[in-house]
Amino acid sequence: MIAGWFTLVCVSETSLPSGSFEQLAMPHFEPLYNFACWLTQDRQEAEDLVQETYAKALKGFSSFQQGTNFRAWIYKILRNTFLTSRTGLKATATVPLDVEGEEEVLPTAKETPESILLQRSDWQQVQQAMERLPVAYREVLLLCEVEEMSYQEISSTLGIPIGTVMSRLSRARKTLRADLRPGIQEG
Amino acid sequence: MVCESWKAKLDTYLDGELPEEEMREFDAHVRGCPSCSADALTRVQMKRAILLAGKRFSPSTEFRKRIQQSVAPQTRHSFGLRWMLAAAAVILVVGTLTISYVRSRSSGDQIYSEVADLHVAALASSSPVDVVSTDRHTVKPWFQGKIPFAFNLPELQNTEFTLLGGRMTYLDQTPGAHLVYDLRKHHISVLVFQERALKLTARWDENVRSPKNLPFNMETWSQGGLRYFVIGDANAADIDSLAKLFKAAS
Numbered sequence: 179m180i181a182g183w184f185t186l187v188c189v190s191e192t193s194l195p196s197g198s199f200e201q202l203a204m205p206h207f208e209p210l211y212n213f214a215c216w217l218t219q220d221r222q223e224a225e226d227l228v229q230e231t232y233a234k235a236l237k238g239f240s241s242f243q244q245g246t247n248f249r250a251w252i253y254k255i256l257r258n259t260f261l262t263s264r265t266g267l268k269a270t271a272t273v274p275l276d277v278e279g280e281e282e283v284l285p286t287a288k289e290t291p292e293s294i295l296l297q298r299s300d301w302q303q304v305q306q307a308m309e310r311l312p313v314a315y316r317e318v319l320l321l322c323e324v325e326e327m328s329y330q331e332i333s334s335t336l337g338i339p340i341g342t343v344m345s346r347l348s349r350a351r352k353t354l355r356a357d358l359r360p361g362i363q364e365g
Numbered sequence: 366m367v368c369e370s371w372k373a374k375l376d377t378y379l380d381g382e383l384p385e386e387e388m389r390e391f392d393a394h395v396r397g398c399p400s401c402s403a404d405a406l407t408r409v410q411m412k413r414a415i416l417l418a419g420k421r422f423s424p425s426t427e428f429r430k431r432i433q434q435s436v437a438p439q440t441r442h443s444f445g446l447r448w449m450l451a452a453a454a455v456i457l458v459v460g461t462l463t464i465s466y467v468r469s470r471s472s473g474d475q476i477y478s479e480v481a482d483l484h485v486a487a488l489a490s491s492s493p494v495d496v497v498s499t500d501r502h503t504v505k506p507w508f509q510g511k512i513p514f515a516f517n518l519p520e521l522q523n524t525e526f527t528l529l530g531g532r533m534t535y536l537d538q539t540p541g542a543h544l545v546y547d548l549r550k551h552h553i554s555v556l557v558f559q560e561r562a563l564k565l566t567a568r569w570d571e572n573v574r575s576p577k578n579l580p581f582n583m584e585t586w587s588q589g590g591l592r593y594f595v596i597g598d599a600n601a602a603d604i605d606s607l608a609k610l611f612k613a614a615s
Contacts, residue, residue, distance in 0.1 A: 200436045207432060208424060215422035225428055232432055304418040322380065323412055324419030329382050344377065351376060354415075 199239045202248045203232065209325060210256055216320055217260050217269075217313060227263065231256040250327075250334040257317065257335065269313040307357040315350035322347055368401050375401070379408055476537070476563075480594045481581055483534055484554040487543060493552075494530030494545050504531045504544065512540050516557050516591060519610035525549065526607055537563050546597075546607060553597030553607055560592045584608045588615050 210231065214224035235242075235252050242251055260266040308316060321327045321335060333340045371394055377383055378391045395401050487493045496507040501518035509515075511533050521528060527547040534543035534556060541558035582604045583596040595608045 200433075200438065203436060204433065207429065211424040211428075212420060212422045216419070221422070224422070225424075228424075228428075229432065229435070232436060236436055301414050301418045304414045305421060308415070308418060319415065320419055323415040329380070344382075347380075348376065351411075355411075 199236055203235060203252060206249060206252055210252065213253070213317075213320060213325070214256060214260070216308070216316060217257075218263075218265050219309065220265070223263075223265055227256060227260055230259050234259065247331060247334060249325075250331050253321070253325075253335045254337065266313075303358060304354075307354050310357060311350060311353060315346060315353060318343060318346045319350040319354070368398060371398070371401055372404060375404060375408060379405065379412065477583065479536060480556060480583065480585075480596055483536065483543065483556060484581065484596045487532065487534075487545060487554060488552055493532070494543075495532040497530040499528050501528060504528060507531060508533075508542050512542055513562075514557075514559050514591065516542065517614040518544070519614035521610070524606075524610065525603075526553075526610070539563055548597075548599050548603055548607075551597055551599040551603070553595065553599055553604065555607065555611065556594040556596075558592045560587050560590050563592060586612070588612060591615070 207228075211224060211228050214227045214231075215221060218224045218227060231252065235255050238255075242248065261270060308319070311319065318332060318336065321332045322329075327335065329340050329343050332343045336343070338346075371391065374383065374387075374391070378388065378395075381388070383391060395405050496504055498504050498507075501520070505516075505518050508531065518528070525548055529545040529547050529552070531542060531544045534541050536556065536558055539558050539562040541556055544555040544557075546553045546555065581596050581598055582601045583594065584601075584604050585592065585594045586608070587593070593608070593611060595604050595611070597604060
């Protein structure tokens with residue numbers, strides 16, 4: 179009977195469902211930290227943000243629907259946590275209004291920002307230009323280009339319509355190009 | 366200017382987000398249009414530059430460990446596990462005590478049984494005693510040099526008991542004295558051993574006059590470092606009377 183009890187203890191430890199949270203969450207640790215650094219622009223704040231995100235996700239894991247997009251779920255938690263932080267509130271206070279349906283006017287100049295970039299071969303300038311982007315543009319650009327999320331996934335993560343995703347993405351790229359091409363007028 | 370409508374969708378095309386049919390049309394157009402092809406190339410390079418620039422920050426090993434520990438399974442269930450282990454420990458202790466008690470009880474029962482066997486074996490023998498005498502002053506000296514202790518035999522004058530004699534016996538690999546008495550045709554055995562020599566750690570129940578599963582009455586006690594057993598098919602009062610005689614003599 180005593181042996182039976184010890185067996186029961188061992189079985190209950192190995193059959194715990196929290197192992198699946200660890201398996202799902204830890205592969206996103208480094209990208210989440212990178213994303214948090216880009217949002218907060220401060221490593222200590224980013225660590226606090228990631229730590230709080232994991233704590234909230236673990237606590238609310240029972241509400242996560244198995245089979246749905248875990249990445250979008252945990253990124254959403256991180257972003258919502260950021261938006262309610264002091265840095266987040268300050269950053270989003272300067273978010274430009276989305277102008278739906280506005281088409282980007284492409285430059286007609288021979289010298290494009292991309293060609294300037296290629297000539298300079300300096301990706302550090304890209305980093306600096308990304309840092310200067312408003313947070314609403316920076317996050318959508320990072321999710322699309324760095325995390326390689328689909329528009330639908332970005333829409334779920336940010337809680338905005340796909341049309342808004344496309345327009346913000348377009349404006350982010352336009353702003354970035356303009357920043358990398360000083361002195362060149364867009365037509 | 367025909368290309369303007371294509372270029373407006375160039376980023377969406379490069380993100381792979383156009384409908385499938387439109388993607389195929391765009392592929393065909395880009396292959397045939399040098400202007401759009403050049404734009405597509407530079408924008409792909411831009412995307413690549415953003416990808417490289419975007420992967421900028423790496424967490425420290427220490428921070429990774431901290432997060433890893435915070436999501437490790439045991440941290441969530443330590444409370445329940447502690448209760449399970451505590452319950453197991455209690456069961457272990459109770460189980461050990463129960464086994465110890467049962468063994469002790471069975472040890473006592475085993476001794477009673479062996480004493481009964483000695484009594485029966487002696488009576489069944491063609492020579493129940495090796496020293497045949499009703500005189501205690503004859504029987505007692507007979508044990509000298511045979512057992513490693515001395516004991517007193519009671520005076521039986523004015524009693525119904527008669528000493529028939531004695532023999533050597535062994536209990537739990539310990540030598541002892543076996544005396545046989547007669548009381549109205551009933552034979553009663555008195556066995557005496559050194560208490561410390563009995564290896565079985567029995568819990569003697571000295572109030573038990575008729576041990577379970579034994580068809581005899583019996584009384585046992587310890588006195589002067591010796592363990593006495595009085596056993597026979599006489600009634601309990603007679604067994605007790607003989608026991609009192611021995612207690613008084615010792």
